Amino acid sequence: MDEDPLLMTPGPTAVPAAVRDRMAEPAPNPDVEPEFVEFYRDLTDKLAAVYGDDDLAILGGEGILGLEAAVASLVEDGDRALCISNGLYGDGFADFVEDYGGEAVTCRAPSTGGIDVDAVAEELEDGEFDVATMVHCETPTGTLNDLDPVLDLLDDHDVLSVVDAVSSLGGTPVPTGEIDVCIGASQKCFSAPPGLAVLSISDAAWEKIEATEVRSYYADLTPWRTAADEEWFPYTMPVNNLQALDAAVDLLLEEGVDAVFERHDAAAELCRERGREIGLELYSDADVASPTVTAFRVEGRAQELQQRLREEEGVVLATGLGDLEDDVLRVGHMGHNAREDRVERTMDAIDRVL
Known part of the structure; x- marks a missing residue:
């Protein structure tokens, strides 16, 4: 890569x-x-x-x-x-x-x-x-x-x-x-x-x-x-x-607090839109999904996907925690990473691995 x-x-x-x-x-x-x-x-x-x-x-x-x-x-x-x-x-x-x-x-x-x-x-x-x-x-x-x-x-x-x-x-x-x-x-x-x-x-x-x-x-x-x-x-x-x-x-x-919030909203919306296109389901109800992190359901595959994304695509994601460790794959679009180009690269990588 x-x-x-x-x-x-x-x-x-x-x-x-x-x-x-x-x-x-x-x-x-x-x-x-x-x-x-x-x-x-x-x-x-x-x-x-x-x-x-x-x-x-x-x-x-x-x-x-x-x-x-x-x-x-x-x-x-x-x-x-x-x-x-x-x-x-x-x-x-x-x-x-x-x-x-x-x-x-x-x-x-x-x-x-x-x-x-x-x-x-x-x-x-x-x-x-x-x-x-x-x-x-x-x-x-x-x-x-x-x-x-x-x-x-x-x-x-x-x-x-x-x-x-x-x-x-x-x-x-x-x-x-x-x-x-x-x-x-x-x-x-x-x-x-x-x-x-x-x-x-x-x-x-x-x-x-x-x-x-x-x-x-x-x-x-x-x-x-x-x-x-x-x-x-x-x-x-x-x-x-x-x-x-x-x-x-x-x-x-310097960017402005309101502008930062809007950037997070746009990144989250793009992540979920691309997820739907790929066929991924949100873990939480859509009306309570956070602007800073998206959790996708990937029953029994989260750790495998995390490893393949890191090794094959150079994209580092998180899995769920506790009982959800292998059932949830999480994309963090927060802070510096709440940018559409970074979300696009991430979701392209998930699409290829899936």
Whole structure:
């Protein structure tokens, strides 16, 4: 093959050259040089334009750290959490809740559709909860959940909301203004290297965090409320990763947030149109299919197809996870890869292999 391998996975995504170059630049010492604090503040200001929220913390760790930190900082012994789930990552929140001494009540819906809003309403009427967790884009199944009706219910019942938007933030609108803790990550729609989790945190969430006896040091969000103002961070920050994220956010803002969303929509539509032409079926219902990742049903063939696409076509895709490992083939059209020429090359390759 005379073309470079094409990484079309739903994270980590391909990293543009400008981002790689910025990561390799000399960096200030984040522990002793004041230039770092100014850089960190400037980066959070830029991220605020993507988030639509200006109270942000950037943690030195992959996106899962953000999920754990949200739970670790909001849940203690005796707290009850409603874990709203229609997939693997929604279920995973319940594990974190129990790890930190809370009682997890999981409200499940089928993985092919969206969140069951009626079931959520029933759970909220039947019991009291301190926190509710949910996932915006369930990456393993390519499902995008409509969060608005659920967030309205949680607001009515004074329940704090924690949302995993790792695979959607920066690729499609996220109602961050209605979310108490909204979690993103560098390696998905931002197309920066793995290693950073970005969280927006509401005033109500901060109040709960500061009243919680947190059972972790690294996952404790408490210091982040004043870190930039006090010029003290709880651990040495991964400054080269932050520089890469800064460059990635510059690219996103230069293109324009709305234009980026439109590009993701166009890439997703093309992927699914080509899939229909090839004879592939979506795993999730079409009305909840995510703009950032498409999951195709390929019963019992996903790992074989993944290997052949990589070896014969130079295209790297992801399979499903857990029970769907060999039944779902996933195309990640997110971030830098949400481009029609890349989708065309990917779908041509799938067509030839099939």
